[in-house]
Each structure stands twice: as C-alpha cells, then as structure tokens.
Amino acid sequence: MSVPRPLPAGFVEALLEQGVSHVSTDPVELAAVAVDRSGIVPEGPPGVLVRAAGVDDVQSALWLASEFEVPVVPRGGGSGVAGAAVAGPGSLVLDLSGLNRILEVDPVDQIAVVEPGVITAHLEAAAGRVGLRYAPDPASAAISTIGGNVATNAGGLRCVKYGVTRDAVLGLDVVLADGTLISTGRQTLKGVAGLDLTGLFVGSEGTLGVVVGATLRLRPLPLETLTVAAAYPDVESAARACAAVAAARREPSMLELLDARTLGVVDAVQGTSYAERGGALVIAQADGASAGSEIAAIAEVLGKEATWIEQGLDDASSARLVEARRLALPSIETLGSVLIEDICVPRSRLAEAFRRVAEIGDRHGVRIYSFAHAGDGNLHPLIGYEPGPVPDAVVAAGDDLFALALELGGTVSGEHGIGLLKREWLHREIGPEALSVHQSIKTALDPLGILNPGKGY
Template structure:
C-alpha cells in the first residue's frame, strides 16, 4: 500500500512540496517526496505507521519559522501539523490550556487574556510561530527572564511515537512526580523522538500593572554591565532587552524610527506586578551611573511601540542582506565579556555584525550579514560564526539558548556536551525511533 492510499491527505503536488522545503534558516534543503497536511491525529498516526514500516524519513513541521534548520526538508515525507490548530480547553481556575500543535503562540495568549491570564513564553515570532514548534525547540522570548522558557510552561504532552503509538506524558496538575519526566525529555527534542499532537500548558495571571524603561548607553559594554547590575541588586524585571548601535541603525533605516539618536546602545526593561513604582525606581537607579539617558513610561501604546521595534530587529536586518543568525547564551555575569568578544570577532574577520540580546538571561543573537548575491555564507562569515561559538563555550555558555541545534549546529553539539553524553542522546533516540525515521540528520 502506498502512502497516498494509506493517508488521504498525502500529496505529491510540486507546489505544496516546494513551499515546505525549508524554514526561516534559509537552508536550501531538498524537495520532499510527499507532503501530509495532517487534518487529524489519526492521520499523524497512519503516516508514522506507514513510514516506520517502509523506513521512510518524516520531517515534522509547524509554521516554518525555525532558525536552526530543524524543519528543513529532504527526501521523504513532510508532516505539516499547522492545521491542527484548536485550543481544546482553557481552565482559568487550573491556570491551564489544552492546545493542538498548530495553535499560533499569540492566539493562545489572546485567548488567555479574556480570563486575565497570559501564556508567558513569547518568542519574537509569536505572531507566526506555532506552539508545537515552540515546544520542539524549547523556544524562549523576551519575557523569559522572569517567567521562564517554553519547558517551564509545558505540563504534559500528547505524542505520537515513530511506530504510530500515541502516548500521554506529564499531567494537568501543578505537582506530580509519577514516573520518568518524559515531558521534559520531549520538549526541545526537535521532532527527533516523537511528534507532538497536543499539549497541556501552564497559564499565568496577566499583570495589571506594567512599566517600561528605555535606557540609552554610550557603549554596548556599558549597557551589558548595567544589565548585570540588575541581577547583582536582586532585581527581577519581566523583560530586559539590549540592542547594539548597528541594530538600532538598521531598525531606523527600515522602520523610520529614531532609536539610534538616543545613544550607542539601548536597553528596554519592563517591570510588572505589585510594588511597581518601587521596582521602577530601583531599575532607574541601577541604570543611572552608566546611562546617558533613562526614560520610563506606563503608557501601553508607547511601550508597544518600543517593543515592536525590538521585534522588528531581525526582519530589518534581513531586508538589507542575508543573515547568518546565531544564538549563544552565557552566564549573566559574563554578558559584557560576550558582547566585547563578538565585536572583536566581527572586526577581526571583517564581517558586519548586529547584536541584540535577551540580556536578562545572557542570551545573545549576533547576526552576521553578507551579500544578497551569494547563495551561502562566505568563508569569513562562517569563520566568524565558528569563533562566536568558541567564545560562548569559553565563557561557560552554550551554542544555542533558544533556537535549537537543527541542521546548522550539529557539528558543535559534541564539542559542548562531549562524545559520551552525545552517545547517551543517541541511545535514547534509538530506543524511541530504532529506524531513525523522525527528522533524521537533525539535532543529534
């Protein structure tokens, strides 16, 4: 029996296959043989049963917003889960929601807002990315410094294994320690251990008080040092974002803003909840010794405008050049060293670099740009990226804070975790997917 017979939603249409060839990483990938746009969990199960029996690779896919090449296609089947997009339950007393993998992140947050709640993880792609994709990569975002990453918001998962079996992991309760923590194992596994078809996620009370601070600094190092000072003072903003001068300039050019006029670097911080004014005063006092200017607002429209500019950083860069998007994370105490190191690497290799960061958790995004006329990054850009990964590990950090390993960082995984640990990863993969059909060649 062919897949087209076994799964009615399977298609070999060339246009459908071409649209799902790559993700936002820009990796060219290869044209898949078949696309399955899943219209039910049973379709997912049937697809995996057939693929497992015939040893055919399956590449799970959501919205295709991933930046590490985790959804890049190859020969085999692309399993598109974006149509499974229902919020099947929202329990305001339990502070939970049950969602299918194709639910758009921002749509879940809006649904929760009707009950005075929010879905805390907020990647920059929240308006486009799906919950399933966020779970697959353990996505982060600007609110992570206070509210945690996706893993912290996932209580349980509904998962289809490589052979088509469907299992439930985790729980709907706040507490629970029955059995092994398969939920945490599957979050961030990039579709290599199972296909997520549902999730129970934690919701958080939406803050009714919020203030935003925009602080201009003469240099990026001064800005990074000021961000670290917040932690030293035991302050916990709900958001702490840093943008370097190159990033401010490109946002200004593309969006018509005037961010660069404020100073050489910009830090955006938010505080929320009880004691708002005291928090706001403490943040301003921490920034004041190093800042050229500190402004604060409780106006939601002004705050939204500032955050919209931050979210447009990457699209603004991509409007002018190709971008090799890096994603390192270092201990908070080493943030200034990381910023200095990235700038030195950029200068040494002669590569234009834009750096912005989730400064509250040490997560930097150094974006290396190169000419649009080139099909792939030139040697100096790849060398600079390699040096940035070395820098991160040398500072006690990681080569990816929230984007995942995908295709683009596989060579660096063993350097970070060691060969013995990598073999443990692979043994788990073999136990759950002995024929290596699930997203082969990715992550592990």
C-alpha cells in the same frame, strides 16, 4: 556528498490506501515545505507531503514510514532558524499546521489544552479573554506554532522572569516512530510520578516523537506593566548595567540590550532616532502589583552610567519604549539575507561577549548586528550578507561565535534549537559520554532512525 535516495516503491500508494489526508507529491507544494528560515537548502525537494487533519493521520503516516523506513520531517509554521524543518529527497514532510484547535482554556486551573498547529499569538489572545496569558513570548509569536515552540524549547522576551517553553508545558500527547500514541505529564501544577518524559520531548526537535497535543500552564495577566529605557556610550557599559540589575536582586519581566549597529539600522529603516542617544540601548520592564516600585528600582540601577533614560508611565509610553526591540529583526531583514545566531553566556560575561562578537565581525569582514535577552545572557548576533548562498566568511564567523560561547562557559543555543546548523557544535559542548546517552535514548524510541534524521544529536 550523499546520494539522494528516492521514496520506496509503493509508499505513496500505501498512504493513500490507508486514508491519510492530503497526500501530495506536487513539486510546488514540496518545494514550499522543504525549508525553514535557516537559509539551509537541501539537496533536493522531499518525496511526499502529508498535511495531517487529525491524530489518526499522524499515527498512520508514522506507522507506514516505519514499515517502509522512510525518514519523517515534522513541520509546523516553518519559522525555525536552525534547520530542524529542512527536508531533503526521499523524506516525508509531516505538516501539523492543520491541527490548530484550542481545545480548552480553563481559568480556574489556569491551563490550556491545544493542538500543535495553534499559532502562539492566537493562544495568547484566547487566554487574554479570560484574564490569563501564555508566558513564553517568542519573537515569532505571530507565525510560530505551539508544536514548533515545544520542539525547540523556544524562549522570548519574558523568559527572564517566566522561563522558556519547558516551564509552561505540563503534559504532551506524542506519537512515537511506530505510530503508537502516548500521553506524558499531567494537568496539575505539581506531579512527580515517573520519569519526566514531558521534559524529554520538549526541545527534542521531532527526533524522539511527534507532538500532537499539549497541556500548557497559563498565568494571570499582570495588573500593570511598566517600562524604562536607557542609552549608554557603548555596549560594554550597557551590558555592565544589565549585570548590575541582577546583582541588585531586581526582577525585571524583560531586560533587552541592542548594540549601535542594530540601532542604526532601526533608525534608517523606521525613521527613528535611537542611535542619537548613545551607542547601546537597554529596555527593561517590570510587571505585576509591585511594577511601580520594581521599575523605579531598576531605573535607579540603569541610570548610574546612562547617557539618557526615560520611564514609561502608562501602557502607551511603555509600548513606545519597547518599539526599538520589536523592530530590530524586521529592520535588519530589509537589508538582505541574515544568518540568525543564538548563543547564551553567563550574565557576568555579557560585556565580554558583546566585545568579542564585534571582534569576530571585524576579523571576518562581515556585518554583525547584536541584541540580547540580557536578563538571561542570551545573545542574538545576526550576520548580514547579500541574498544568495551563504558566504564562507559568514559561516566562519558563525563557527567563531559558537566557539566563543563555549569558551565563556555558555551554550551554542539558548532558545533556537540545534537542527542541522549546530549539530557538530552540540557534540563539542556536551562531550562524547553525554552524546552517547542522547543516542541511546534516540535508539530506544526510534530504533530505525526515521524521525528527523541528522537533526540535533
């Protein structure tokens, strides 16, 4: 076990002398910013907290951290589940949630310029007032920040049609490890000048630089969104139906799958009756001018093996059909602690993945609740356990889930990032040669290794 190191003498005083906003060593504040939703507990609280009020604060904090060689853990809403925002002794937590202005929403160019602390749902609402929307739709939209979404390359329910965060980011303002501010990308939809530095920083989890601004692509609100839900005897037949939607060249804007254990919990907690309809549930949406014909075609494919099927004819009925998916995680969380996993496999192997996830749960004697963004093969096996330290059986089951993803030709993270939780598994996935390239880029941008050390690669 590593020995926690204290902050260097004079560092806190230097922050104060530099005029950095809200510098705190209060134990209560430090404890509150030491963890995220991963369940990972650091060896002790961080050394100091800076709640940035402007870009100048970020630059000054990073310049001083570089001078004193203090590790820096950037933080937004703390909603991450891979441990990227976990901060241990001797570190500076750089809280960016106060940089929360929506600077511009342009209905002609269909872009938004925002600070990193903007809550995802707030941007969605602002865009909606001019007939647009921010297409990425993470489940944590009500609490997650744009900066955190950029850091993890977050996904969501609409990714099957609109892509992940990277597909919506046109440009970034980034403060490097030594305090230098750079701008990447552009405000145009096209542009190939220079290397894709924007894409490099998206998904880097604060290990290469700290995002202080983002130019984001917006899309028109669809004229119509329609839904179909279908139940199946078991999760494998439901997964086959989802694969058949892709094989039929249909284009859903959402395609979700929930297993029997998840449906049972939703029913028990919410008083619904989804599990009575079958052993698995698929929910699909189509949007846009052709939503009616598209959802009818999707319903025809889904209905071939379904035990029950219902099509939403308007916004109200469509929202009701999506209810089970949105209630899944909050319902499971009422039963105790949850290790929220995130793997992605080829769509053609989705049925096999669900079957073998269930076998992993049985082998380790743990409860696994599985649901998926089935349209892109992204599974979320949630391992439930009693409140307290994560049991060894849960850790072992998680390791087997990552091994399964790689065996099936997939990845250990579809949208949640790597953080502390999956670092060793990332090494196995990308191999030593690619890992060396990662580390060379890290060294070039952060030669002292102060930016979110130990996270990612």
